[in-house]
Amino acid sequence: AKSIAVLTSGGDAPGMNAAVRAVVRAGISKGFGVLGVRRGYNGLLSGDVEEMNLRSVSDIIGRGGTVLYTARSPEFNTPAGVQKAAEACKKLNVVGIVVIGGDGSFRGARDLTGAGVPCIGLPGTIDNDIASSEYTIGFDTAMNTAVEMIDRIRDTAESHDRCSVVEVMGRRCGDLALQVGVAVGATSILVPEVEWDFQKDIIDRMRFAQKSGKQHFIIMVAEGVGGTTELAKKIQETTGIETRATILGHVQRGGSPTLRDRVVASEMGYRAVELLEAGSSNRVVIMRGGKIVDLDITEALSMQRVFDKKLYDIALQISI
Numbered sequence: 001a002k003s004i005a006v007l008t009s010g011g012d013a014p015g016m017n018a019a020v021r022a023v024v025r026a027g028i029s030k031g032f033g034v035l036g037v038r039r040g041y042n043g044l045l046s047g048d049v050e051e052m053n054l055r056s057v058s059d060i061i062g063r064g065g066t067v068l069y070t071a072r073s074p075e076f077n078t079p080a081g082v083q084k085a086a087e088a089c090k091k092l093n094v095v096g097i098v099v100i101g102g103d104g105s106f107r108g109a110r111d112l113t114g115a116g117v118p119c120i121g122l123p124g125t126i127d128n129d130i131a132s133s134e135y136t137i138g139f140d141t142a143m144n145t146a147v148e149m150i151d152r153i154r155d156t157a158e159s160h161d162r163c164s165v166v167e168v169m170g171r172r173c174g175d176l177a178l179q180v181g182v183a184v185g186a187t188s189i190l191v192p193e194v195e196w197d198f199q200k201d202i203i204d205r206m207r208f209a210q211k212s213g214k215q216h217f218i219i220m221v222a223e224g225v226g227g228t229t230e231l232a233k234k235i236q237e238t239t240g241i242e243t244r245a246t247i248l249g250h251v252q253r254g255g256s257p258t259l260r261d262r263v264v265a266s267e268m269g270y271r272a273v274e275l276l277e278a279g280s281s282n283r284v285v286i287m288r289g290g291k292i293v294d295l296d297i298t299e300a301l302s303m304q305r306v307f308d309k310k311l312y313d314i315a316l317q318i319s320i
């Protein structure tokens with residue numbers, strides 16, 4: 001029987017398991033054998049592959065992480081590595097692969113398609129940094145986790161009349177910081193997409209809010225801006241307000257996926273199998289206008305991200 005394979009690659013994201021489940025179940029329903037490849041592209045190179053059945057993905061829709069494990073594979077990222085992986089796929093009689101991951105994983109999928117193995121990419125990353133898609137699997141869960149954590153930080157910042165500088169993940173993308181910053185009412189939101197000035201965008205805003213009686217502050221920093229610990233020191237020195245820094249880190253990557261991530265992952269996983277069934281290749285499944293659609297990988301990789309400046313400006317006006 002013809003088989004398809006599924007792998008997760010790059011940083012894990014909550015909802016990847018829901019996507020794996022959808023691919024396995026849809027694949028089997030449509031008459032394919034489904035192989036689970038462990039640890040991303042590394043599993044193709046080392047033959048770490050298992051035959052999946054309907055029950056292999058039972059009870060994983062609500063679990064964080066990825067049951068297939070994940071990795072970033074330097075060996076695969078060479079022409080020889082891609083060739084070796086393509087040959088492994090042919091030996092396994094694999095007619096197509098669903099790759100769940102970010103931009104780096106999509107580049108791998110494009111190269112593997114070029115070497116004769118049809119690939120379909122699914123956007124899975126907490127960063128929401130895939131230009132072609134309005135939404136990436138894991139983003140909703142990460143945002144909600146960050147909000148929950150910062151609500152806790154706020155309790156203690158408020159009790160002590162302190163300022164808390166909080167860094168969220170996102171690599172070079174400010175989406176997590178923006179959404180979370182709005183949701184927690186951060187006094188300032190620093191993202192790599194928008195230039196900022198220490199005095200004007202942080203200190204002046206804190207002083208202004210102080211005049212109307214505000215005595216505790218959350219300053220939101222995107223990972224791509226960095227310097228969070230030093231920034232907290234500088235704020236304390238300049239304002240005399242006791243300031244603490246918190247880097248939320250990998251807590252944002254784990255946890256049970258939200259309803260949204262489970263549903264989007266299920267729809268996208270199903271769509272990927274439909275595409276392979278129809279003989280399509282080199283496509284990514286994306287969200288556009290709230291709908292699940294697909295696009296050529298090469299075209300998707302050439303797109304530029306658009307930052308939501310409107311929401312950023314709204315945040316500045318109402319978080320005062």
Ligand code: F6P
Nearest residue numbers: 011125126127169170171223253
């Ligand atoms: O892409 C997800 C992400 O968590 C980014 O936000 C972050 O920059 C990076 O991965 C961290 O990678 P690692 O887990 O390898 O340290």
